[in-house]
Amino acid sequence: MCIYAARGDFWDLLGGALARHDPGPAVPLRLCYDAFTHPERTYSTLHAGVDRAFAALPAVTAPRWLIPLAFAALRLDLLGDYRHACKVMIEAEQRVGGSNAVVLAGLLLLSTDSFAHGQWDDSEALAREGLDLAAAYGYHLIEAQLRIRQAFVAAVRGDAAAARALTDEVTTWAVPRGLGLTQAFARHARVLAALAEGDYEEAYSQASWIGRPEIPSTGIPGRWLVLDLVEADVHTGRTERARAHVAAARRAGLFHASPRTELIAAGAAALAAPDDEAGPLFAAALSRPEAERWPWEQARIHLAYGRWLRRARDTTAARLHLRAAAETFERLGARPWARRAHDELRATGLAAGTPERRPAALTAQERQIAELAATGMTNKQIGERLFLSHRTVGAHLHRLFPKLGITSRAALRDALRAVRPQEPPPPP
Template sequence: MTGPTLTARDDALAALERDLGRPGPGFALVSGPEGVGKTALAEAVAARHDGPVLRAVAAPWETGRAHGVLCQLLPGLDPEPACLADHVARSGKPVLAIVDDAQWTDQESVRVLASTVRHHPGVALRVLATARTGDPRVPAGAVDLLHRCATTRIALHPFTAPEVGELAAACGVLLHPSMAERLWRHTGGIARHVVELLAEVPKATWARFDPDLPAPAAVAARVGTALEGCGPAARRLAGAAAVLGPGTAVRDVALLAGVEDGLLDVLDEAAGAGLVVLGPHGLTEIGPADPMVRAAVLAAMGPAAAAALHREAAELIEDPVRRTRLLVAASPVPDQAVADRLDELATERAAEGAWAVAASLLTDASRLTEDRLSRESRLTRAVDALIGAGDAFAAAALIPEVESLRETPLRNAVLGYLAIVRGRATEAETRLARAWDLVNAGREPDVAALIAQRYVLHALSRCHAGELLEWADRALSLTEANAPAAVEAAAIRGLGLASEGRAAEAAAGYAELSERVRHGAQVQRVMMARGWLNLMVDAVDDARADLGGSVPTTVHGGSARISLWASAWLARAQFLSGEWDDAVRTVREATVLLDRTGIVLAGPLLQWTAVAVHALRDEPEPAAEAMRRADAGPQDYEIMRVPAHLARAHLAEARADSAGVVRALRPLTQSWASGVADSSLWPWGDMYAHALVLEGRYAEADAFLTQHERVAAGRDSAAERARLAAARGRLLGTQGELGRARDRFDESLALLENLPLRYDQARVGFAYGQILRRAGKRREADAVFTTARETFAALGAVTYVARCDRELKAGGVHAPRADRGIAELTPQEEAVSELVARGLSNREVAAELFVSAKTVQYHLTRIYAKLGIRSRAELAARKAR
């Protein structure tokens, strides 16, 4: 295999070219499972090799033939290292010898190749051997010998799910991430099987939701041969294992297969043929060897026999979901009884919040339903459950089918829901409005409650607290308190209360809700919302606990959408408390989930924290990548736009670009006036005010702060009041009112003293130090800067560490004045000269050092005079020496 199978192998190819391209001989070993792409990699190396290429393929029946592989490489050559070395030397160019399936190579050939490499350092022989791992037929000593001979070892592993998606794209088939993951699980990530299936399966299959994937033709042929070679009992055992699936008790498989006597012998026979494998607990569990073998065995049985065996299996299984799915597999035509049972089970699982299971059950129920209206309703509910589970890509795969159905309130509500998670506010508004217009709440209260709950999520994403509360109350009035729509509406309702300054009422509501909802996936929703509230009221430690507990979806089941919200706010809590490495890790892990599910709504919220950390740590490339991701896709919703603006402000502030901060945050002033950019949730007001002061826009800063201080006074957030107090202190200090400025900075630090907000504490200290230094209080400023610097250094905020160092140097408190010559620069002049030499304008230097542009020009004139230079270019050249 060549071409597409080299996808995601760039690192391995580069390593081989680097190691085999060194002067002298080399022996590289590429190992990995069958079909993983070893041969393709070797051929890629050969295609780039400038010199003769020798090839040999070892075979198991020739392992005992002395020098058999060497004879393939160079027929008629005397099999001695010296002779091989002499032959290579005569070629005049490096010789590449490729030995494929080297695990079967005869030991004599391996020894000659290895001895030539080891004992003839002046000869450019590059051996590249590929060896299969995981084959029980291969003698252990053969692979061990290759490893001992190799000077370079590269292990190829099966592809990951994203790499399978890349491989499919290289083959001309675009897979959405959930389908790529399905193909990855089916093939085990083995490149050969992926490529074969992509070529053999009709392309339309890949756009469907949850298709049954067959075995590749080569696997099917191998399994057919294995079945023919087995006795009747082993064939029945393989068939029973395929029907019941992995992880089934051996007792149940044997009972279904009708194997009573000699079970262990039959197990040995089926396992030896590669048809079944034992589970992780030894002889207690059994299953098909892999999903492809399972598909091949079922196909070999034929539809009638497979259906009959599925019906027999359903009688043995107690789990209702598993039993019903066996009946589905045995039902080639609509079956109303089975469909109704699937619907009942789906309703039960949805009530528990297990949306992924509900989606699968409803899809099966739709297929087995003959009545058109019921069939369409079940399919629509399946899409809704998929979105609830957080798989927007899989849901989108069913959208063409759903849009072709007759218009109903439920259909529009589901399409609106999908539009929300994909960040399309205008479409969502249209769909939901149409759904509400069509629904009759008296006849369909559950559907009406569902629409209302979707409106709650829509209002949350628009940051419209009033609308959120209105629709939440409507949803709660339409359905039972423990229904999924009611629980989620109640959970989100608390966030609306907090945004309107009613945090205590919200906390009481969460306490009652937590008592009532203690089990199942709905717990995830309550914990996430409560953690979000805790973050708004400065209970950062409690927020971390709740949000961290609601990130996983595997303990109680749950939704990837909720997990993404939880991850975004958890990262924010970790950022505020100074756990920046954890914050970056949280974002990185959640980004994988976001890419897999297609829930773009949470993207900017996640990347906001990543941008902040990378910008403050002066990591421009990761910061730019996070910013690119924050800006990607539609941003119709405020919950997407606001964090994107904040991320851009962080980038500008890290560069001491106060004008850039103002530009980034200016749109939020309009949003705040309409109640959207709530400063208790989005800490932007102080950033904007500081930037206005640094830009010299004092009257504007005063008016802005007055408005925000009035609102913050009625809030439960001490952090919000502290941030605004520091901004007010900067404004007062800049205007020469040092006493009042001290009071506001001291107030700010006192409010933060008992909060774990390390970054905020350091940031307030830095601003305080700048005011003190500007007022001539250099020793006080020195102490404040030193404390702030220690915190910034612990966080890794190197941008602020450098600023603190410049401020400390400019203050000159510790500078040895007696040692200065008359022509030397003062600390302040030195700070100015360093920034000017880096290319900053006078205005930018002024903002960085918190002085006026006129002061910078004054210092610059003195610097030119002292150093005997006349331009910024000369200053930069002098500094570069």
């Protein structure tokens, strides 16, 4: 009720109830409560708490504890590390003919997480699977949430008509029931559909319904709207409003709320910045640890950076970022954004399919870091292996990406095949 009604007084009642109980057995529920109230204040503590709670789960876990823990992880953009627990829960319930509600909750969580990580086909397939079950057994609330998952995929892939039809259906059902979160998600899907069509005024209008632009929400989905709203502001000439929104997001703690939220907020800050300040802000946004885990947001920042570089007449660097954006958008199936990236590439004088020459020299340490990153290891894991800090690893990757002619870890494996280690200088 607290999550879907999106009402502060409900959260207050739950907080009071939790305060009257021994925290031990209720740890997953407490983590969920904390994650949904003020995660920006205690992200590192909550992250550690979620890690410990998942590690402490027994092999057979009661869904009543796993589901709130999974919602906490989703809220903190951490569920990608614990998808297996949701899958095990779903399979266990299906195997014994257990609760359909548990299966549906798991499918919704996984579909939402898949969308955030750019696995849109998977997100859509999970939503379809859940919809069949929800419709058959009358789980209308989760059915509405799953239709919104479909609307998100339709919106970002350029099918605005389907996105609007799905969100109209959901909104008509949700409004009389006072489901604030469901309505907000439907509006967010409409924001993305409008951005895909280049209707920035409509995108601004829909985003403003979710929350006051001058007071960014740390809740869902407001915390993920900063880049959308700033993009709409900038394209409609509301530059000062965009900068005010970024400043408000900083005051609200969104620059430290979670890795994905940090990337979104940092990209928005660069997009809204004056031309003489934007370059370093774009570079800083894209160099954030594990930015490649959120390919949709990362590609949008590459596109905006490429546009800025083209206007600044740094054609070579612009092509690098525009090509990265185009490749990611094509892989995701985000057709409207892919067209924009290719249009920008042509504006640099380069046909979208023209190959670029790549340098071929890395130091031994650069290559070692690059090879470990290409296997999927995080900066923290690489640092532990090589006895370096994760920030040092990130700095090395930030410097070597331009040397390889790439902009993300996803391209490392192919790029490394084309380079050789830098030879040491001859002895004196």
